[in-house]
Amino acid sequence: MLNSANDAKNAKTVNVEKGDLPQLLVQVEHQFVELWGDMSSWWGVSRTMAEIHGLLYITGEALSAEEIQKRLGISRGNVSMNIRTLVEWGLVRRVRKRGDRREYFQSVADVWEMFTVLAAQRKRREIDPVLRTLQQCREQLSPAMLGQAANDPKARQRLERIENLLAFLKLLEQLAERFITSQRGLQAAVQRLTEQ
Numbered sequence: 001m002l003n004s005a006n007d008a009k010n011a012k013t014v015n016v017e018k019g020d021l022p023q024l025l026v027q028v029e030h031q032f033v034e035l036w037g038d039m040s041s042w043w044g045v046s047r048t049m050a051e052i053h054g055l056l057y058i059t060g061e062a063l064s065a066e067e068i069q070k071r072l073g074i075s076r077g078n079v080s081m082n083i084r085t086l087v088e089w090g091l092v093r094r095v096r097k098r099g100d101r102r103e104y105f106q107s108v109a110d111v112w113e114m115f116t117v118l119a120a121q122r123k124r125r126e127i128d129p130v131l132r133t134l135q136q137c138r139e140q141l142s143p144a145m146l147g148q149a150a151n152d153p154k155a156r157q158r159l160e161r162i163e164n165l166l167a168f169l170k171l172l173e174q175l176a177e178r179f180i181t182s183q184r185g186l187q188a189a190v191q192r193l194t195e196q
Helices: 005-010 018-038 047-059 063-070 077-087 111-140 142-152 152-180 183-194
Strands: 092-096 103-105
Touching: 018 111, 047 077, 047 092, 047 103, 063 103, 063 183, 077 092, 077 103, 092 152, 111 152, 142 152, 152 183
Parallel strands: none
Antiparallel strands: 092 103
């Protein structure tokens, strides 16, 4: 396995016979799908959802649910449920083929668009509920709710800690909103952070 850019530069060139190419492509497809499945926990999605997306992304093909089911060895219901979510998120699009009544599915090809969608979904599922809960906690500890008890040192300390955390998370939320709203924004942010 190649672990760095230097390894890739130092790798020996191997000529693949034309007849061996399909087998090599299938091997790479399997490795990629397995890798995508392993990375699923980083994105906060199920392994199966990541494998379906990985298959659609690496092949670049529009595949039917039956083809996905066969290639990944998973149930039709599992394919259907995960495809529905991938389509809702905007990572996969429905495609029609002329003369075929089946639905086909194709992954978004642009890497920046793909990771922008994943970041937005994680924010929606993980950060937004935290912000809502913290805002409720702040409201419960507000002087309007507590009256005279708001002067209690423990109540003031907890309110201050919640407000500090909320201020920090709101700042991160503003950054996320600015860069997640478009893949160009995310790409520009990443490039700016990596400039030397």
